[in-house]
Amino acid sequence: MTQSKTDPRVLRTRKLIMDSFIELSAKKEFKDITIKDITTEAMINRATFYYHFEDIYDLLEKALSEVLLVNLNFDVYQNNELNEEAFISIFIAITNFQKGLSTRCHRGYEDTIARIIREQLEIIFYKMLVKQNTTKDDEALKTVAVILSWGIYGASIEWRRNGMTVPPEEFIKPAIPYLMNGIHS
Amino acid sequence: MTQSKTDPRVLRTRKLIMDSFIELSAKKEFKDITIKDITTEAMINRATFYYHFEDIYDLLEKALSEVLLVNLNFDVYQNNELNEEAFISIFIAITNFQKGLSTRCHRGYEDTIARIIREQLEIIFYKMLVKQNTTKDDEALKTVAVILSWGIYGASIEWRRNGMTVPPEEFIKPAIPYLMNGIHS
DNA sequence: ATCAATGTGTTGGATATCCAACAGATTCAG
DNA sequence: CTGAATCTGTTGGATATCCAACACATTGAT
Incomplete structure (x- = not known):
C-alpha cells in the first residue's frame, strides 16, 4: 500500500x-x-x-490525464520557463490533444474531458509559477493558475468554434503580453 | 503447476x-x-x-519456435491436408522466416536456429501425417516426418545458397511429386 | 594481477494478480 | 411483464510476480 x-x-x-x-x-x-x-x-x-x-469513468479520467500530461511535459519541460514560447506550445498541445480525440468516441463526455484538461493545465501552470516566483503568497499563485487554465482552455474552445481559421499560434500570440504582466516575480 | x-x-x-x-x-x-x-x-x-x-538460449529457442509455429499454423491450418499446396506454403513460410531473421542478429547461432526450424517442421509434418494416415505403424510416420523436415529445411538452405535466383515456389515445386509417393495412406 | 563494475542464477518472504462464486443492475427478445 | 443473458462490483483463498540479498562468473581499466 x-x-x-x-x-x-x-x-x-x-x-x-x-x-x-x-x-x-x-x-x-x-x-x-x-x-x-x-x-x-x-x-x-x-x-x-x-x-x-473505481469504474470506467475513473479510467477515462486517469487515461486522458496521463496522455495529456505526457504531451504537456514533452513540450514544456524543455524551455521550463513561463514565457511567450511556453504559452504558445501549451496552447498548441491542447489544441492537438483535442484534435486527437476522435469526436466519435467520448461523445457525451465533453464536460468530463473539459474538466480534465483544465485541471491538468492548472497543475502545470501552478508548478511553473512556483518555480519562478519567490513570493510566499501561495494562494495568489493558485488563483493565477486557475485563471490561466480557464483562460487558455476557453481560448482553445473559441478557436475551434471559430472554425480554426488561423493557426493556433497566431490566435494566441497577441494575447500573451497581457497575460505576462502579472506573472513575473 | x-x-x-x-x-x-x-x-x-x-x-x-x-x-x-x-x-x-x-x-x-x-x-x-x-x-x-x-x-x-x-x-x-x-x-x-x-x-x-532456463537462460537466454532457452528464450531464443522458445521465442523462435513460437514465431515460426505461428507462421506455419497460419499457412497450413487452412488447407490442412499434406498436398502440393501445403508443401509449397510451408516452404515459403520457412524461407520468409529466414529472410525475417536479421543476419546481424543471432550471428553465431545458425546451428541452434537450424535445429529449431527443423524440429518445428518435424512436429508439423508428423501431425499432418497422422491426420491422413490410418496406419498403426507410428514409427514409420515419425521417420517420414524426420526425412521430410530435413529435406525441406535443406532445400531452403540450398535455395538461399544459390542466391534465391528463382521464386521459392518454382524451386520446390518440381520435387514435390517425388515426395508425395509415399505419403498417401 | 588486482579491484570495481556488471551480469548470471538462486532463494524466502511480501504482495499484486487471478479465480470462482456471488448478488444486484441492465438489456432485450418473446 | 418474464425470463435469459450480459454487465457491474465485491470477496476469500490460491498463486505468479516482486524484492532484497546472496554467491559466483565475466569483463575492463589501471
Whole structure:
C-alpha cells in the first residue's frame, strides 16, 4: 500500500489497461466499451481492474490525464520557463490533444474531458509559477493558475468554434503580453 | 503447476518477454542482449524471467519456435491436408522466416536456429501425417516426418545458397511429386 | 594481477494478480 | 411483464510476480 505507486506490477498493469482502453476507443464509442473488453484486451483479470480503478469513468479520467500530461511535459519541460514560447506550445498541445480525440468516441463526455484538461493545465501552470516566483503568497499563485487554465482552455474552445481559421499560434500570440504582466516575480 | 500453462499471468508474462526479446533483437546483436535488458523492456522482474526460462538460449529457442509455429499454423491450418499446396506454403513460410531473421542478429547461432526450424517442421509434418494416415505403424510416420523436415529445411538452405535466383515456389515445386509417393495412406 | 563494475542464477518472504462464486443492475427478445 | 443473458462490483483463498540479498562468473581499466 505504501509503495503501491511504484510496484512494477502496478505500473505495468495500469499501462496495459490504459493502452487497451485507448486502443478500443479508436474502434468503438465510449458507451459501447465494456470493462470486460478492456481487461480481455489487456490480458488482465477483471478483478484486477477494480483494484486500480473505481469504474470506467475513473479510467477515462486517469487515461486522458496521463496522455495529456505526457504531451504537456514533452513540450514544456524543455524551455521550463513561463514565457511567450511556453504559452504558445501549451496552447498548441491542447489544441492537438483535442484534435486527437476522435469526436466519435467520448461523445457525451465533453464536460468530463473539459474538466480534465483544465485541471491538468492548472497543475502545470501552478508548478511553473512556483518555480519562478519567490513570493510566499501561495494562494495568489493558485488563483493565477486557475485563471490561466480557464483562460487558455476557453481560448482553445473559441478557436475551434471559430472554425480554426488561423493557426493556433497566431490566435494566441497577441494575447500573451497581457497575460505576462502579472506573472513575473 | 498443473495449470501453469494456462494461467493468464503466465501467458501475459511470456508474451511480454518474447515481444521484448524480438524488439531488442532488431536493435542489438544477440550476444549483446542481456537478461536485464529484456526484463526492463518487458517491465517484469529478473527473477520472473528465471521462473519461465532456463537462460537466454532457452528464450531464443522458445521465442523462435513460437514465431515460426505461428507462421506455419497460419499457412497450413487452412488447407490442412499434406498436398502440393501445403508443401509449397510451408516452404515459403520457412524461407520468409529466414529472410525475417536479421543476419546481424543471432550471428553465431545458425546451428541452434537450424535445429529449431527443423524440429518445428518435424512436429508439423508428423501431425499432418497422422491426420491422413490410418496406419498403426507410428514409427514409420515419425521417420517420414524426420526425412521430410530435413529435406525441406535443406532445400531452403540450398535455395538461399544459390542466391534465391528463382521464386521459392518454382524451386520446390518440381520435387514435390517425388515426395508425395509415399505419403498417401 | 588486482579491484570495481556488471551480469548470471538462486532463494524466502511480501504482495499484486487471478479465480470462482456471488448478488444486484441492465438489456432485450418473446 | 418474464425470463435469459450480459454487465457491474465485491470477496476469500490460491498463486505468479516482486524484492532484497546472496554467491559466483565475466569483463575492463589501471
